[in-house]
Amino acid sequence: xxxxxxxxxxxxxxxxxxxxxxxxxxxTLSNIQxxxxxxxxxxxxLIQLVKSGEVKKQKRLTFQFGEAKKNSSLHIxxxxxxxxxxxxxxxxxxxxxLTFGKGTMLLVSP
Amino acid sequence: NxxxxxxxxxxxxxxxxxxxxxxxxxxxxxxxxxxxxxxGMGLRLIHYSVxxxxxxxxxxxxxxxxxxxxxxxxxxxxxxxxxxxTSVYFCASSPDSDxxxxxxxxxxxxxxxx
Numbered sequence: 138x139x140x141x142x143x144x145x146x147x148x149x150x151x152x153x154x155x156x157x158x159x160x161x162x163x164x165t166l167s168n169i170q171x172x173x174x175x176x177x178x179x180x181x182x183l184i185q186l187v188k189s190g191e192v193k194k195q196k197r198l199t200f201q202f203g204e205a206k207k208n209s210s211l212h213i214x215x216x217x218x219x220x221x222x223x224x225x226x227x228x229x230x231x232x233x234x235l236t237f238g239k240g241t242m243l244l245v246s247p
Numbered sequence: 248n249x250x251x252x253x254x255x256x257x258x259x260x261x262x263x264x265x266x267x268x269x270x271x272x273x274x275x276x277x278x279x280x281x282x283x284x285x286x287g288m289g290l291r292l293i294h295y296s297v298x299x300x301x302x303x304x305x306x307x308x309x310x311x312x313x314x315x316x317x318x319x320x321x322x323x324x325x326x327x328x329x330x331x332x333t334s335v336y337f338c339a340s341s342p343d344s345d346x347x348x349x350x351x352x353x354x355x356x357x358x359x360x361x
Contacts, residue, residue, distance in 0.1 A: 146287070170349060179337060180290065182349040225289060234280070234305065235350065239289035 139164050139230045143238030145173045151246050156213040158241035162224035167229050169202055169209045174240070183211075216245045248273050251353035253338050259359045260328045268323040268356050278320040278341040280305075280350065281313060283334040290337065296321055328360045335344030 140163040150156055160169065168187045172180040184193055186202035186209060193200045197210045209228075213220055223240040230236070251272045260266055270279065281293040291307030296315040310332060312324045321340075325332060335357050339350040 143289075179352040179354050180339075180350075181352070185349060227290075234295060235291055235293075237282075237290040239287060247308075 138142050138238045139228070139233060140226050141226060141236045141238040143226055143241055144198055146239065147242045147244075148247065149244040152174050152218060154218050156190055156215055156220070158200070158211050158224050158226075158243075160209040160211075160228070160238050162207045162228050162236075164207070164230045166229065167207050169206075169229075170227045170235065171200060171209075171211055172225045172227065172237075173222050174225065178222075180225060213243075216243070218245050221245050250274065250309075251338055251340055251351050253273070253353040253356050254338075255356060256354065257357050259361065260325075261361055262324045262329060265324070265326050266327050266328065266358075267325075267340075268336055268358075270321045270323070270340075270353055272321075272338075272340040272351070273318055273319060274340060274342065274351065276340035276342050276351070277318075278343075278348075279315065280341075281311070281321065281323045282339065282340045283307065283332075283339060285334050293323065297348075328358075330360045332358065333360045334358060 142161045170185045171183040174180045188200045190204045191202040197214045201210045221244045227235040227237045252270045280295040282290040287317045290351045294313040299318040302313045338353040339349045341348045
């Protein structure tokens with residue numbers, strides 16, 4: 138079945154440093170979504186990418202979808218303590234449901 | 248709008264007991280989902296529904312049953328709980344008829360089976 142792999146599993150940065158998490162799929166995706174889950178909270182939708190090579194920005198967050206539509210990345214510029222949480226990518230292939238990666242836990246020290 | 252709500256928030260069961268988790272959404276969404284989240288495992292789909300009266304199996308359906316008698320409600324049942332079902336359970340819903348639309352998650356139910 139479809140597999141979505143995410144790296145790294147965990148990253149600890151100092152406030153102000155940049156952060157990137159990568160997502161790779163075993164199959165070509167029709168779209169990819171990103172979610173954020175704060176500690177003790179529930180996943181919250183951030184963005185959806187659909188087009189090959191698509192790049193979208195949300196303030197300090199930049200999302201990319203690979204040309205082959207099998208990989209994606211989330212980059213946070215100048216992290217803040219409010220960025221703490223686990224970031225999940227989730228991909229859709231064909232008519233299947235969303236398959237979530239295992240997530241990258243981000244810890245930001247002030 | 249309350250969005251997606253889940254009851255109960257916490258529950259402790261003994262092995263072999265049964266229970267039902269309730270999910271309700273007030274956004275008139277067609278699609279609803281049940282996930283479980285275990286440390287280091289991400290979110291795994293248990294069952295989902297594409298509309299009232301329909302259900303389908305996800306990645307890890309064994310030991311669970313579901314029902315969608317009303318569009319706004321999606322019930323997850325454990326007939327005979329096992330310690331392996333200790334987890335955090337999230338319900339989610341999405342609008343329209345396309346599984347690729349964003350999902351709205353409930354606050355979760357933390358279940359412990361002893």
